Amino acid sequence: MGAEPSYKTSPSYTQHLGRNRQYLRDIILGVNDGLVSMFLLVAGVVGGGMVTRNVLLTGVAGAIAGAVSMAAGEYIATKTQEEVFEGELALEREHIRDFRQDELHELGDLLDNIGLADSLRDEVVKHFGEDDEALLKVMTALEFGVVETERRSPVRAMFMSGGLFLLGSLPSVLPFAFVSSPQAGLLFATIGAVLGLLLVGAVKTWATRGDPLRAALENLLVATGGGGLAYGVGLLFDRLVNGG
Numbered sequence: 001m002g003a004e005p006s007y008k009t010s011p012s013y014t015q016h017l018g019r020n021r022q023y024l025r026d027i028i029l030g031v032n033d034g035l036v037s038m039f040l041l042v043a044g045v046v047g048g049g050m051v052t053r054n055v056l057l058t059g060v061a062g063a064i065a066g067a068v069s070m071a072a073g074e075y076i077a078t079k080t081q082e083e084v085f086e087g088e089l090a091l092e093r094e095h096i097r098d099f100r101q102d103e104l105h106e107l108g109d110l111l112d113n114i115g116l117a118d119s120l121r122d123e124v125v126k127h128f129g130e131d132d133e134a135l136l137k138v139m140t141a142l143e144f145g146v147v148e149t150e151r152r153s154p155v156r157a158m159f160m161s162g163g164l165f166l167l168g169s170l171p172s173v174l175p176f177a178f179v180s181s182p183q184a185g186l187l188f189a190t191i192g193a194v195l196g197l198l199l200v201g202a203v204k205t206w207a208t209r210g211d212p213l214r215a216a217l218e219n220l221l222v223a224t225g226g227g228g229l230a231y232g233v234g235l236l237f238d239r240l241v242n243g244g
Contacts, residue, residue, distance in 0.1 A: 026074060026157050026160040026161045026164070027160060027164060027203075028200060028203070028204055029161065030070060030160060030161040030162070030163070030164030030165045030167075030168065031164045031165070031167060031168040031196070031200050032168065032197070032200050033066070033070065033165055033168065034063070034066065034067075034164065034165040034166065034167060034168020034169040034170075035168040035169070035171065035172070035193050035196045035197055035200065036193075036197075036222060036226060037062075037066060037169075038059060038062060038063055038066070038168070038169040038172040038173060039171075039172040039189060039190070039193040039226075039227055040226045040227055040229075040230040041058065041059065041062045041172070041230070042055055042058070042059050042172050042173065042176070042185070042186065042189055043186060043189075043190075043227045043228075043230040043231040043234070044230035044231065044233055044234040045058050045234060046182045046183065046185070046186045046231065046234065047230065047231035047232065047233065047234025047235045047237075047238070048234035048235070048237050048238045049234075049238040049242065050182060051182065052176050052179060052180055052181065052182050052185055055176045055182050055185060056173065056176040056177055059169070059172065059173035059176060060173060062169070062173075063165075063166055063169035063170075063173055064166075066165055066169065067162040067163070067165040067166045067169070068162065070161045070162050070165045071158045071159065071161055071162025071163075071165075072158070072162075073161075074154075074157045074158050074160075074161035074162070075154050075155070075157065075158035078152050078153075078154040078157040078158070079154040081152075082151065082152070082154060085144070085146060085151070088144060089136070089140065092136060092139055092140065092143075093132075093136060096132055096135055096136060096139075097132075100129070103135065103139065104125050104128075104129050104135075106139075106143070107124075107125050107128060107129075107135070107138065107139060107142070108121055108122075108125050110139075110142040110143060111124060111125070111142075113142075114142070168196065168200075170192075171189060171191075171192025171193050171195070171196050172189040172192065172193055173189075174192075175187075175188035175189050175192065176189070186231075190227070193227075194220060197220055198220075201218070
């Protein structure tokens with residue numbers, strides 16, 4: 001048997017995220033949006049003087065509406081993106097069929113842009129010029145910046161965005177099902193949202209290999225500022241309407 005590749009035995013070698021990294025956006029966006037938007041919603045209605053039962057009803061309705069909207073929006077956006085790309089692929093096939101030399105010249109220019117040595121460029125162009133499918137794949141990667149394994153499924157993106165929005169909404173909505181005081185519910189919702197945002201920040205920095213403290217502070221700053229603003233708007237509305 002052959003020797004193990006050195007990267008498999010090296011403790012300092014870090015594997016890439018893998019074939020699901022293109023869905024990281026849906027994961028982070030879905031959970032984060034659920035955490036932040038639902039916390040802002042319940043903070044606003046509690047500030048507006050709603051009783052606990054009505055806050056819960058508002059939270060449940062908002063979570064369902066947000067999840068459906070998120071899922072539908074992500075499905076349409078991703079499907080549109082895929083349809084645009086399929087149209088570009090069809091046009092590229094026509095170009096390869098009808099304007100082959102132009103495409104090979106363009107491939108040479110693209111290879112120059114990625115730093116391929118002149119001594120190798122002509123050989124590479126000749127190699128891909130002998131196989132239409134190989135030429136299509138390399139042009140897709142170099143001209144459009146897309147490889148097959150990085151494409152996203154509209155259905156999978158839809159369920160990830162909508163489902164994770166619901167998951168992110170739970171810390172802000174569930175407390176109002178177990179307490180009688182809206183202020184107590186808001187306190188528990190704040191704790192839950194903060195912990196959730198810290199967790200999202202940790203996952204994000206694991207994937208991006210960034211600074212976990214900075215990511216956590218970014219999330220907390222947005223939620224704290226937005227929550228304070230939403231609560232203040234609710235208080236102002238209550239005073240204007242009820243003269244409190």
